[in-house]
Amino acid sequence: MKIEAASPWRCAIELANGRRLEYDSPRCALLAWRTGEVTPRALLVQDYYDRSWRTGDEVLFVASSDVTGPMGADLVPVDSARAQQFAREHTGTRPLALTELSLELLRELH
Numbered sequence: 001m002k003i004e005a006a007s008p009w010r011c012a013i014e015l016a017n018g019r020r021l022e023y024d025s026p027r028c029a030l031l032a033w034r035t036g037e038v039t040p041r042a043l044l045v046q047d048y049y050d051r052s053w054r055t056g057d058e059v060l061f062v063a064s065s066d067v068t069g070p071m072g073a074d075l076v077p078v079d080s081a082r083a084q085q086f087a088r089e090h091t092g093t094r095p096l097a098l099t100e101l102s103l104e105l106l107r108e109l110h
Contacts, residue, residue, distance in 0.1 A: 034103040045077040056098040065092030
């Protein structure tokens with residue numbers, strides 16, 4: 001899938017050597033990370049509300065919401081101060097930290 005430069009879902013994995021790998025959605029990037037396809041230094045995502053670039057450690061991820069990505073169900077990165085509100089307004093699950101996003105959870109998204 002072509003990654004659109006203006007897509008609010010676009011994200012990246014930064015490798016230890018400084019190289020960036022771009023992905024069309026957080027779920028795709030996290031699947032590459034959690035399956036061992038890449039060894040990342042950081043995950044870079046766009047906040048849902050203001051589209052500012054943040055690291056995966058700076059946001060919370062909401063699953064199973066009514067907001068879908070370019071490939072369907074996805075994890076929505078939201079600033080931690082607004083994540084609970086987003087989950088309530090968009091029928092999502094509780095906001096999850098990057099460390100809570102297991103390979104099993106990623107494979108169950110639909």
